[in-house]
Amino acid sequence: MTTIEATAEQVNTQPVVEQLIAHTSSEMEAVNELLLSRITSHVEMVPEIANYLISAGGKRLRPMLTIAAAMMFEPKNSQHISYAAAVEFMHTATLLHDDVVDESDKRRGRFAPRKIWGNAASVLVGDFLLGQAFMMMVEAGDLGALHVLSRSAAIIAEGEVFQLSKANDLNTNVDEYFEVIKAKTAALFEAATEVGAMAGGANDAQREALKAYGAELGIAFQLVDDALDYGGLSGTIGKNIGDDLREGKMTLPILHALKHAPEQDAQFIREHLGKVDADEAIVSRVAQILQTCGALKATIDRALDHAARAKSALEPLAGLNGADILIEIADYCVERAS
Amino acid sequence: MTTIEATAEQVNTQPVVEQLIAHTSSEMEAVNELLLSRITSHVEMVPEIANYLISAGGKRLRPMLTIAAAMMFEPKNSQHISYAAAVEFMHTATLLHDDVVDESDKRRGRFAPRKIWGNAASVLVGDFLLGQAFMMMVEAGDLGALHVLSRSAAIIAEGEVFQLSKANDLNTNVDEYFEVIKAKTAALFEAATEVGAMAGGANDAQREALKAYGAELGIAFQLVDDALDYGGLSGTIGKNIGDDLREGKMTLPILHALKHAPEQDAQFIREHLGKVDADEAIVSRVAQILQTCGALKATIDRALDHAARAKSALEPLAGLNGADILIEIADYCVERAS
Numbered sequence: 001m002t003t004i005e006a007t008a009e010q011v012n013t014q015p016v017v018e019q020l021i022a023h024t025s026s027e028m029e030a031v032n033e034l035l036l037s038r039i040t041s042h043v044e045m046v047p048e049i050a051n052y053l054i055s056a057g058g059k060r061l062r063p064m065l066t067i068a069a070a071m072m073f074e075p076k077n078s079q080h081i082s083y084a085a086a087v088e089f090m091h092t093a094t095l096l097h098d099d100v101v102d103e104s105d106k107r108r109g110r111f112a113p114r115k116i117w118g119n120a121a122s123v124l125v126g127d128f129l130l131g132q133a134f135m136m137m138v139e140a141g142d143l144g145a146l147h148v149l150s151r152s153a154a155i156i157a158e159g160e161v162f163q164l165s166k167a168n169d170l171n172t173n174v175d176e177y178f179e180v181i182k183a184k185t186a187a188l189f190e191a192a193t194e195v196g197a198m199a200g201g202a203n204d205a206q207r208e209a210l211k212a213y214g215a216e217l218g219i220a221f222q223l224v225d226d227a228l229d230y231g232g233l234s235g236t237i238g239k240n241i242g243d244d245l246r247e248g249k250m251t252l253p254i255l256h257a258l259k260h261a262p263e264q265d266a267q268f269i270r271e272h273l274g275k276v277d278a279d280e281a282i283v284s285r286v287a288q289i290l291q292t293c294g295a296l297k298a299t300i301d302r303a304l305d306h307a308a309r310a311k312s313a314l315e316p317l318a319g320l321n322g323a324d325i326l327i328e329i330a331d332y333c334v335e336r337a338s
Numbered sequence: 339m340t341t342i343e344a345t346a347e348q349v350n351t352q353p354v355v356e357q358l359i360a361h362t363s364s365e366m367e368a369v370n371e372l373l374l375s376r377i378t379s380h381v382e383m384v385p386e387i388a389n390y391l392i393s394a395g396g397k398r399l400r401p402m403l404t405i406a407a408a409m410m411f412e413p414k415n416s417q418h419i420s421y422a423a424a425v426e427f428m429h430t431a432t433l434l435h436d437d438v439v440d441e442s443d444k445r446r447g448r449f450a451p452r453k454i455w456g457n458a459a460s461v462l463v464g465d466f467l468l469g470q471a472f473m474m475m476v477e478a479g480d481l482g483a484l485h486v487l488s489r490s491a492a493i494i495a496e497g498e499v500f501q502l503s504k505a506n507d508l509n510t511n512v513d514e515y516f517e518v519i520k521a522k523t524a525a526l527f528e529a530a531t532e533v534g535a536m537a538g539g540a541n542d543a544q545r546e547a548l549k550a551y552g553a554e555l556g557i558a559f560q561l562v563d564d565a566l567d568y569g570g571l572s573g574t575i576g577k578n579i580g581d582d583l584r585e586g587k588m589t590l591p592i593l594h595a596l597k598h599a600p601e602q603d604a605q606f607i608r609e610h611l612g613k614v615d616a617d618e619a620i621v622s623r624v625a626q627i628l629q630t631c632g633a634l635k636a637t638i639d640r641a642l643d644h645a646a647r648a649k650s651a652l653e654p655l656a657g658l659n660g661a662d663i664l665i666e667i668a669d670y671c672v673e674r675a676s
Contacts, residue, residue, distance in 0.1 A: 041496055041499075043499050043500040043503060045499050045502070045503050046496060046499055097461050097462070097465060100438075100457065101457075101458040101461055102458075119438065119457070120438070120439040120440075120502055123438055123439055123461055124435070124439060124495055124498045124499045125495070127435060127491070127494075127495035127498070128492055128495035128499060130465075130468060130495075131488060131489075131491035131492030131493075131494070131496075134488035134492075135488045135489055135492055137488075138481060138484045138485050138488050141481055143476060143479055146472075146476045146484070147477070150469060150473045150476050151469075153465070153469035154469030154470050154472075156469070157462050157463070157468075158379055158381055158384060158469075160462045160465070161379075161383050161384055161459065161462045161466060162381040164383070164459060164462060165381060165383050
C-alpha cells in the first residue's frame with residue numbers, strides 16, 4: 001500500500017503514458033499490423049475512414065491495457081494481440097456511431113469522419129469494424145473471452161441508448177449518470193483488461209482483480225472527460241468545449257450544479273442545456289458556474305475515488321510484470337483534468 | 339429433377355410460405371420467445387424500437403430458413419433456435435441502420451423507426467441488437483458457426499459501403515451490382531442456412547449444399563426486390579416505389595435500361611437518378627421505361643436463374659425432412675415479382 005502510493009506520487013503525466021507505450025511497444029506493433037490488415041478492402045471508403053481514425057490521433061489506451069494485462073502473466077500465443085485489436089475496433093466503431101448520434105463536427109481535433117464522408121458511411125464502416133472485431137475474437141478461439149467482449153458490446157449500446165433517453169431530462173439522478181458511464185465507457189475498459197488477463201493465463205482471482213481495475217479506471221476516465229468538457233479544473237476553454245451542454249447530456253458536473261449552484265445559476269444552466277446553438281459566451285458562463293459551485297471539483301474528487309479503487313484492485317498483483325505502470329496509469333487518467 | 343420441377347409448378351405463392359410457417363412453427367415459437375427475452379431492457383427505447391420492428395410485419399424468412407435447414411437433420415440441442423434468433427437480430431439491426439443510411443421514411447408499410455425515435459436511437463438500438471446477436475451465438479458455443487455468422491456481419495457491412503460508394507455512379511457494371519447484392523443480402527441468407535445445417539448436424543456435403551442454396555436464394559430474393567422497387571412485372575406502383583431511383587441505387591433494372599433503352603429514355607433515367615425529390619410521375623415514367631425496354635423482365639429472368647440454382651443445390655438432399663418446402667420457397671421468392 002505504502003509503496004504503491006509513493007510510486008503514484010512521484011509520477012507526472014507524460015512519463016507514465018510513455019512508460020506504458022514503451023512497455024507494450026513490441027506487442028502493440030503487432031496489434032497495429034493486425035488492425036491495418038483487417039481494414040484492407042477493395043471498397044476504398046473502408047480503409048480510408050478506418051485509417052483516418054485509427055492511424056491518426058488516439059492514444060490506443062484500451063488495447064494497451066489489454067496487452068499490459070496479458071503481459072503481467074505469460075501469454076502463450078497471440079490471443080492478446082487479437083483481443084487488443086478487437087477492443088480498438090470496437091472503440092473505433094463506437095466513435096464512428098457516436099459522432100452520428102451526437103451530430104459532432106470534430107473528433108480528435110480534426111473533422112469527424114461524418115463531416116467528410118457522411119453519416120451513412122460512418123454508420124456502415126462502424127458496422128464493418130464491429131464485424132471484423134468479432135471475426136478476430138472468433139479466430140482467437142476462446143469462448144470465454146468471446147462472451148466477455150460480446151456482452152460488453154451489448155452493454156455499451158444499451159448505455160448509449162439510456163444516455164440518449166436521458167438527454168435534457170432534468171430529473172436524471174446521480175445513480176443514473178453512473179449507470180450510463182459504467183455502460184458506455186467502463187464496460188469496454190473492463191472487458192479490455194479482463195480478456196487481457198484471460199489471454200495471459202491469469203487465475204480467477206487475478207482475472208477478477210484486472211477486471212475490477214479496468215471497470216474503476218473506465219469510470220474515472222469518463223468522469224474526467226465529463227469535467228474536461230467544461231474546461232476541467234484549469235478552466236481551459238479549448239476546442240469542442242461545451243459539446244455536452246449543447247447535446248443536453250446530464251453529466252455529473254451538470255447534476256451537481258443543478259443541485260448546489262445558486263438558483264439563478266441553476267436556472268441559467270436549465271435554460272441553455274440542450275440548445276445546439278449555445279455560443280462560446282454561454283459555454284464559458286456555464287463552465288464558470290460549474291467552477292464556482294464546486295461541480296468540477298466534486299466530479300474530479302469522484303474520479304480520484306475511482307482511480308484509488310482501481311489502484312487498490314491491483315494491489316494483490318503488485319510485483320507482477322508492469323503492475324506498477326498500470327497503477328500509475330490510474331493517476332494519469334485523473335491528472336488529465338488539472 | 340423431374341419431381342422437383344413438377345412440385346414447383348404446382349405451387350402458388352401463399353401456400354408455400356404457409357407450408358414453411360407450419361413446418362417450422364413450434365421451433366419458431368421458441369425463436370420468438372428468445373427474441374422477446376433478449377430485447378428486454380429497463381432502457382425503454384430498446385424494447386420499444388426492437389418490438390416495433392420484430393413483433394410487427396416481417397416474414398421472418400431468414401430465421402425460418404435456419405430452422406428448416408436444421409430440421410432436415412436431427413438437431414440435438416437448441417443451437418438452431420439461438421442461431422435463428424441471432425440471424426433475425428442481425429437482419430433487424432441492418433434494417434435499422436439501412437433506414438438511417440437511406441434516409442427512409444417507411445419500413446414494412448409503416449413509419450421507419452428513425453421517423454419516430456430518430457436516427458440516433460436507430461443506430462444505437464441496431465448496435466444493441468448486433469451485440470445481443472453475438473451474445474446468443476457465443477452462448478450456443480460453436481466456434482465454427484460463430485465464424486460463419488461474424489464473417490457475414492463484416493461482409494454485409496462492406497457490401498453496404500460498396501453500394502453507397504457506387505450510388506449515382508453511371509459507370510457501375512453488372513459484376514459490381516452482383517457483388518453488392520451477394521454481400522448485402524445473399525451473405526445473410528447463406529449464413530442462415532449454413533449455420534442451420536451445422537446446428538442440425540449436417541455432414542460437409544450437406545452443409546455446402548444448404549450454404550449454396552441460401553446464397554442463390556438470397557441473390558434471387560434481392561433481384562426480385564430490385565424489380566419490385568419499380569413495380570415488378572405487373573407494374574403495380576404502390577408505397578415506397580421509386581426509393582432506389584431517388585437514392586441513386588445502381589440496380590440491375592437501371593443498369594439494363596442504361597444500356598438497352600432508347601437513348602432518350604436512358605437520358606431521362608440519368609437525369610432523375612439520385613434526385614431525392616423525384617415525384618410519382620417521374621417514377622412512373624422510369625418504371626414504364628424499365629418495363630418497355632425489358633429491364634424488369636431481364637432482372638426477373640436472372641432471379642429465375644438463381645432460384646433454379648438454389649433448387650438444384652438442394653437436389654442431393656431431396657427426401658430429407660422439409661426439403662420439398664425449401665425447394666418450393668425458391669419459386670416463391672421469384673413469384674413475388676409477378
